[in-house]
Amino acid sequence: MDTIKKLVLCAVIAVVTFGIGYKVSDAYFGNRTPAQPIEFSHKIHAGDNQIPCMYCHSYAERSRVSGVPNVKRCIGCHSVIKPDSPEIQKLKNYWENKEPIPWVKVYNLPDHVYFPHKRHIKAGLECQMCHGDVQSMDRITRVSSLKMGWCLSCHTRKKVKNGRDCWTCHI
Amino acid sequence: MKRRDFLKYLGSGIVGTGVGLAFGKVTKPPGAKLIPYLIPPEDVIPGVATWYASLCTQCSAGCGILVKVMEGRAKKIEGNPLHPVNKGRLCARGNAALQALYNPDRIKGPMKRTGERGSGKYKEISWNEAVSILGRNLSELDKNGATEGLYVLTSTLRGHLNTLIREFMSSYGSPNYMQYELFQHRNLIYANRVSMGLDAIPHYDIANTRYLLSFGADFSSTWLSPVNLSHGYGEMRQGGARRRGVLVQVEPRLSLTGANADEWVPVRPGTEGVLALSIAHEIVAGGYYKGADASSWKELLSGFSPEHAARVTEVDAGRIHHIAKEFVKTRPSLAIGGDNLSAYRDGLSCLVAVNILNHLAGNIGRKGGVVPNPAGLLKGRTGTELRKDRITALAKSALEGDVKTLIVYNTNPVFTTPAGVKLERALRNVPFIASLSSFMDETTAMADLILPSHTSLEDWGDDFAEPSTGVRVATLMQPAVSPVFDTRGAGDIFISLAKALGGKVGERLNYKGFPEYLKESWRKIYANNKEVAAGALTFDGFWNRLLEHGGWWQTEEPRHKPRSVSVRRVKAHIPTSPSEFEGDEGRYPLYLVTYPHAGYLDGRGANLPWLQEMPDPMTAVVWGSWVEINPKTARKLGIKQGDLVTVESPYGGIDLPAFLYEGIRPDTVAVPIGQGHRLYGRYAEKRGVNPIEILPVAEDKRSGELALNSTRVRLERKGADGKLVKMGVRTEELGRGIVQTITPEEFERIAGKEEA
Ligand code: SF4
Numbered sequence: 041m042d043t044i045k046k047l048v049l050c051a052v053i054a055v056v057t058f059g060i061g062y063k064v065s066d067a068y069f070g071n072r073t074p075a076q077p078i079e080f081s082h083k084i085h086a087g088d089n090q091i092p093c094m095y096c097h098s099y100a101e102r103s104r105v106s107g108v109p110n111v112k113r114c115i116g117c118h119s120v121i122k123p124d125s126p127e128i129q130k131l132k133n134y135w136e137n138k139e140p141i142p143w144v145k146v147y148n149l150p151d152h153v154y155f156p157h158k159r160h161i162k163a164g165l166e167c168q169m170c171h172g173d174v175q176s177m178d179r180i181t182r183v184s185s186l187k188m189g190w191c192l193s194c195h196t197r198k199k200v201k202n203g204r205d206c207w208t209c210h211i
Numbered sequence: 212m213k214r215r216d217f218l219k220y221l222g223s224g225i226v227g228t229g230v231g232l233a234f235g236k237v238t239k240p241p242g243a244k245l246i247p248y249l250i251p252p253e254d255v256i257p258g259v260a261t262w263y264a265s266l267c268t269q270c271s272a273g274c275g276i277l278v279k280v281m282e283g284r285a286k287k288i289e290g291n292p293l294h295p296v297n298k299g300r301l302c303a304r305g306n307a308a309l310q311a312l313y314n315p316d317r318i319k320g321p322m323k324r325t326g327e328r329g330s331g332k333y334k335e336i337s338w339n340e341a342v343s344i345l346g347r348n349l350s351e352l353d354k355n356g357a358t359e360g361l362y363v364l365t366s367t368l369r370g371h372l373n374t375l376i377r378e379f380m381s382s383y384g385s386p387n388y389m390q391y392e393l394f395q396h397r398n399l400i401y402a403n404r405v406s407m408g409l410d411a412i413p414h415y416d417i418a419n420t421r422y423l424l425s426f427g428a429d430f431s432s433t434w435l436s437p438v439n440l441s442h443g444y445g446e447m448r449q450g451g452a453r454r455r456g457v458l459v460q461v462e463p464r465l466s467l468t469g470a471n472a473d474e475w476v477p478v479r480p481g482t483e484g485v486l487a488l489s490i491a492h493e494i495v496a497g498g499y500y501k502g503a504d505a506s507s508w509k510e511l512l513s514g515f516s517p518e519h520a521a522r523v524t525e526v527d528a529g530r531i532h533h534i535a536k537e538f539v540k541t542r543p544s545l546a547i548g549g550d551n552l553s554a555y556r557d558g559l560s561c562l563v564a565v566n567i568l569n570h571l572a573g574n575i576g577r578k579g580g581v582v583p584n585p586a587g588l589l590k591g592r593t594g595t596e597l598r599k600d601r602i603t604a605l606a607k608s609a610l611e612g613d614v615k616t617l618i619v620y621n622t623n624p625v626f627t628t629p630a631g632v633k634l635e636r637a638l639r640n641v642p643f644i645a646s647l648s649s650f651m652d653e654t655t656a657m658a659d660l661i662l663p664s665h666t667s668l669e670d671w672g673d674d675f676a677e678p679s680t681g682v683r684v685a686t687l688m689q690p691a692v693s694p695v696f697d698t699r700g701a702g703d704i705f706i707s708l709a710k711a712l713g714g715k716v717g718e719r720l721n722y723k724g725f726p727e728y729l730k731e732s733w734r735k736i737y738a739n740n741k742e743v744a745a746g747a748l749t750f751d752g753f754w755n756r757l758l759e760h761g762g763w764w765q766t767e768e769p770r771h772k773p774r775s776v777s778v779r780r781v782k783a784h785i786p787t788s789p790s791e792f793e794g795d796e797g798r799y800p801l802y803l804v805t806y807p808h809a810g811y812l813d814g815r816g817a818n819l820p821w822l823q824e825m826p827d828p829m830t831a832v833v834w835g836s837w838v839e840i841n842p843k844t845a846r847k848l849g850i851k852q853g854d855l856v857t858v859e860s861p862y863g864g865i866d867l868p869a870f871l872y873e874g875i876r877p878d879t880v881a882v883p884i885g886q887g888h889r890l891y892g893r894y895a896e897k898r899g900v901n902p903i904e905i906l907p908v909a910e911d912k913r914s915g916e917l918a919l920n921s922t923r924v925r926l927e928r929k930g931a932d933g934k935l936v937k938m939g940v941r942t943e944e945l946g947r948g949i950v951q952t953i954t955p956e957e958f959e960r961i962a963g964k965e966e967a
Binding site (some may be wrong): 046048051053054055056058059060061062063065071095099102103104105107108109110111112135138139140141142143144145148 | 216217220223224225226227228229230231232233234243245246247248249250251256257258259741
């Protein structure tokens with residue numbers, strides 16, 4: 041083999057492995073527990089105080105998205121509850137500056153997937169099935185891979201009607 | 212493999228993976244953000260659409276639309292299924308209205324000119340300042356007793372914005388409110404007036420007809436009310452158990468409608484009127500017309516024998532006779548005359564001839580024929596408006612210095628008038644011009660002050676469709692989204708102007724804003740009209756229903772009342788010879804036909820990328836302009852597909868690529884209208900050419916319509932690369948057997964066998 045051929049082979053191997061590395065990094069080393077602008081604890085809210093999920097994520101039953109609580113709703117309680125804690129002070133700042141809180145998305149689906157919360161709630165699924173043991177998490181961690189295989193395994197197990205049809209999610 | 216090589220490969224593999232891992236970590240987009248509402252708007256559920264019923268203003272058909280709005284953004288427009296005009300359908304232009312709303316080239320706030328006129332140098336100012344500048348200008352005119360120097364020019368508005376501007380003008384003291392658009396169907400209205408005494412466009416009941424004789428009416432893409440008429444056409448062809456209707460299209464250049472026809476009659480340009488009268492001659496001569504005045508018709512039409520007409524029109528005498536017989540014997544039948552016809556120099560007469568055909572066959576006021584619409588909810592147009600509103604008159608007044616201040620809204624006459632009108636020069640002579648346009652176009656560039664108005668999805672308004680569908684139709688326009696930029700509704704601008712002026716105008720238009728004016732006007736309609744008020748207990752209930760349904764319309768079947776055309780009325784208006792064309796036949800051997808592009812119409816759609824991307828339905832060309840040439844003619848001139856050619860008329864020349872088109876007569880070339888904007892935003896500018904520039908100034912004395920098809924041209928090949936961009940469409944079958952054919956003999960043999 042002459043040198044050129046060898047070099048080309050090296051390059052090909054490098055490119056292919058680069059792709060593999062990139063994929064692996066994406067799948068296994070992505071930040072599943074991102075820091076949030078306010079150290080909001082689901083454990084305190086949903087766990088200790090047992091506030092139902094849909095009190096704050098109020099659109100889940102009615103819409104594609106579950107919705108994040110509007111800032112007014114947060115401040116509604118926290119003008120009375122623990123108004124002096126440093127994290128609540130951050131909330132107060134946002135509210136007073138009339139700025140929304142820039143939460144970091146933990147569960148992010150690409151645009152070519154149509155995922156309606158509404159249907160899954162109607163089907164009787166618990167939020168925890170996909171979002172994990174939220175009531176014991178201080179900072180939210182993504183517990184599901186959100187890969188297509190993960191969706192399909194559940195659709196298959198539960199014998200969802202048209203659940204394996206491409207058009208069910210990719211519309 | 213040598214050990215050393217193996218190690219090298221292994222090394223590059225490890226390095227690759229490592230770099231990939233690191234790269235993935237570094238470049239991964241930072242986590243998407245989840246932004247909550249600060250305070251949630253009422254009745255908004257994120258992810259769930261709200262639909263608002265409103266009005267499409269992309270052309271003058273007046274279709275009803277539903278706008279899908281999610282989280283305050285308009286996402287999609289659909290036809291309003293309840294609306295009688297478009298019955299839930301929508302055309303491409305209507306769909307593209309979204310791109311007018313979110314167009315990056317919109318004028319984002321009021322502006323004042325700082326550089327030379329036409330230089331495009333403007334300074335942003337506040338609305339208060341803008342209104343007061345215009346207000347001061349108008350008070351100045353008033354002080355000098357020159358209120359008649361105020362001219363207002365708009366598109367052909369029909370709703371309460373029209374009423375408001377008229378009230379404004381009359382209380383201010385100026386009679387000079389004009390409407391102008393390129394395709395305003397004036398010849399059609401005027402022809403109906405002289406032949407039927409009808410100052411309006413009737414409903415052409417294509418849905419229920421069984422023989423449709425269309426003279427150059429491209430109702431599938433642009434003519435009158437394309438969505439309504441196309442839907443009617445579908446009904447006529449395959450609606451229910453009725454027999455499939457026949458469509459005969461008479462036009463020198465095959466349009467989309469022509470391509471759907473059973474028969475295409477490629478008549479010589481400008482002789483359609485003669486052809487129509489020759490068909491009429493055959494109806495009367497064949498004794499099919501049973502009216503008492505048959506003899507006077509016979510006399511009137513005596514000069515139009517098919518033999519004579521055949522020589523003029525190049526349509527066989529036998530074919531004329533055949534069409535006449537089919538037309539009068541098939542019941543019901545209908546003849547229509549479209550833009551191509553009305554664009555001739557004597558287009559009005561040609562349209563009168565079409566009305567005569569309908570009269571002789573007994574089609575007027577019949578189901579499946581010409582159905583006059585009932586009087587609208589608002590006072591209709593007056594004859595003087597028709598006579599007075601002409602763009603050449605405006606240019607003349609401007610040149611003579613009569614126009615002191617001009618306000619322009621929703622129309623772009625600098626683009627849509629032939630260069631010969633010299634409108635641009637005339638406008639330079641106007642001391643003060645204000646434009647209410649949302650876009651910088653050729654006319655707005657002349658303005659000293661720009662007060663940008665809302666687009667239709669942000670504004671209030673209403674419309675009384677013409678032609679309607681044989682019943683009364685009113686459509687309401689409501690804002691589907693809040694304004695994207697610092698713009699105002701055109702009505703609001705006039706009302707705030709009235710406030711700034713005070714006095715009589717201020718008193719007359721003492722409203723908080725246009726929505727209040729609109730609502731008050733509808734309160735009057737509700738109070739004065741039992742039919743409108745029926746079924747609603749209070750005005751508020753009625754108003755809510757209007758908003759919910761998108762308007763009000765009669766739901767019953769149209770009432771039919773036969774009307775007739777009398778010889779006495781039309782005598783002075785019939786075409787006696789072919790229409791005239793400018794340009795010496797020797798030097799300019801080809802007829803030029805211009806037609807509105809299916810997407811851009813008169814050019815207004817050219818700034819919407821969806822429409823630029825949409826392939827033309829007949830040629831599949833995108834983005835540019837082209838000239839359609841018959842392959843025979845092209846061969847003679849040595850022109851190949853895509854060559855750059857010059858089309859030259861006595862008034863100038865344009866360079867554009869050639870499209871070889873079998874659907875056009877060898878003695879005719881055609882150029883679509885709509886491209887060639889000098890200004891109109893990034894998507895429209897410097898794309899194609901504007902054929903209107905090389906047209907003569909030929910205005911009908913009676914109706915004021917500009918004749919677009921009134922010149923001859925010559926072609927010259929300029930070069931090889933005309934940059935024709937088209938979708939891959941072949942007209943050859945390439946042996947795929949798409950169209951199956953057999954010879955008549957074979958057919959008879961098979962048919963004979965089957966019978967035996
Ligand atoms: S025909 Fe005219 S009014 Fe109707 S949808 Fe198309 S552009 Fe709009």
